Amino acid sequence: xxxxxxxxxxxxxxxxxxxxxxxxxxxxxxxxxxxxxxxxxxxxxxxxxxxxxxxxxxxxxxxxxxxxxxxxxxxxxxxxxxxxxxxxxxxxxxxxxxxxxxxxxxxxxxxxxxxxxxxxxxxxxxxxxxxxxxxxxxxxxxxxxxxxxxxxxxxxxxxxxxxxxxxxxxxxxxxxxxxxxxxxxxxxxxxxxxxxxxxxxxxxxxxxxxxxxxxxxxxxxxxxxxxxxxxxxxxxxxxxxxxxxxxxxxxxxxxxxxxxxxxxxxxxxxxxxxxxxxxxxxxxxxxxxxxxxxxxxxx
Numbered sequence: 001x002x003x004x005x006x007x008x009x010x011x012x013x014x015x016x017x018x019x020x021x022x023x024x025x026x027x028x029x030x031x032x033x034x035x036x037x038x039x040x041x042x043x044x045x046x047x048x049x050x051x052x053x054x055x056x057x058x059x060x061x062x063x064x065x066x067x068x069x070x071x072x073x074x075x076x077x078x079x080x081x082x083x084x085x086x087x088x089x090x091x092x093x094x095x096x097x098x099x100x101x102x103x104x105x106x107x108x109x110x111x112x113x114x115x116x117x118x119x120x121x122x123x124x125x126x127x128x129x130x131x132x133x134x135x136x137x138x139x140x141x142x143x144x145x146x147x148x149x150x151x152x153x154x155x156x157x158x159x160x161x162x163x164x165x166x167x168x169x170x171x172x173x174x175x176x177x178x179x180x181x182x183x184x185x186x187x188x189x190x191x192x193x194x195x196x197x198x199x200x201x202x203x204x205x206x207x208x209x210x211x212x213x214x215x216x217x218x219x220x221x222x223x224x225x226x227x228x229x230x231x232x233x234x235x236x237x238x239x240x241x242x243x244x245x246x247x248x249x250x251x252x253x254x255x256x257x258x259x260x261x262x263x264x265x266x267x268x269x270x271x272x273x274x275x276x277x278x279x280x281x282x283x284x285x286x287x288x289x290x291x292x293x294x295x296x297x298x299x
Contacts, residue, residue, distance in 0.1 A: 034274075041065070041268040045261030064268035073225060073233050081230040084147040085210040092206045093199060095152045100161035101187050106170075115162070118155040128219075135220060144227055146220045151210070157202045164198040165191060208277055234269040238262065 035055060040048050041064050043057035052058070068074070103111045125131070132141075140146040168191065176186045192199075214231035221227040 037267045037270050040264060041271045043264060045264040048264045048267075049261050064264045065272075067265060068234065068237060068268050068272060071233055071237060073228055074230070076226060077228045077230040077233040080144070080147075080227060081211060084144070084213075084229070085207050088148045088151055088210045089203050089206045091148060091152050092154065092157065093203055096154060096157045096161055096202065097192065097195070097199065098187070099153065100158050100165055101183075101191060103158070104162045104165040115159070118158060122155045132219065141220045142224050142227070143221075147210070147213070147216060147229075151206070154206075157205065160202060161195065161198055164195060168194055204281065207280065211277060212273065231273065234273065238266055238269060 036053070039053050039055060039057050042060055042062070043053055043064075044059040044061045045064070047053075047059040071077075102108055103114055105111070126134070135141050135146060135150070140149060172190055172194075173186055176190055181189070212231055214229055214235050217227070217229040217232040218235075
């Protein structure tokens with residue numbers, strides 16, 4: 001028995017050590033590209049082209065960020081991007097949650113047929129030109145709402161929410177109905193508080209998609225500079241830098257001479273793009289926990 005206990009203890013210790021080393025290596029592999037991008041973004045452009053930058057900038061400069069943030073339309077793009085992210089996320093959560101609640105109810109007659117219909121839309125669409133003509137007919141082009149209305153309903157997000165709601169105990173709804181609660185009260189006071197994890201997950205999906213989207217701005221609002229987005233402006237900046245004849249663009253100041261290159265500008269643009277989402281994620285992380293209904297109902 002003592003030998004077996006020693007073997008078990010040794011095996012547990014070895015597992016903990018190996019697991020810890022593996023997780024440390026995994027964290028380093030995951031964070032290194034991000035940290036390296038930050039280091040390159042603060043480095044002089046010509047010096048960055050030479051390579052060899054790992055954890056710290058070799059020749060520190062802020063010219064890359066000044067170039068990106070100095071765009072005339074940057075403020076407008078940032079405002080529109082923040083607005084579409086907030087409004088689009090809230091509306092997408094509200095509409096998908098209501099739709100998911102309806103489809104997840106057992107007494108709803110056509111839930112199977114509608115679910116199949118939405119699944120088909122995930123694999124089949126009308127194509128780019130028909131969608132563009134449809135949006136133009138509906139008056140969505142050259143407007144802010146083309147960023148929000150088409151994304152209010154998502155088959156994937158709806159199915160994710162529906163699956164989560166179907167896993168909630170039926171006794172919660174039944175007990176509320178016995179007390180005289182209606183569907184809207186049940187949804188707002190009972191179902192929604194228990195769906196915080198899936199709401200947070202879907203909200204993060206939608207927010208990241210809205211924040212990173214630029215193709216819709218180019219396609220539907222290309223002639224409307226007042227509806228430009230941050231990502232579209234950064235894409236145009238990167239394209240203009242890449243198309244320049246030289247490998248670097250000189251930026252002169254009274255203090256020093258600094259240069260920017262596609263490598264350094266791309267790094268700065270990447271950092272600006274990912275920073276808001278990185279700041280948002282910790283506030284949603286605590287909701288990525290399941291099992292909130294355990295103990296809620298005693299059968």
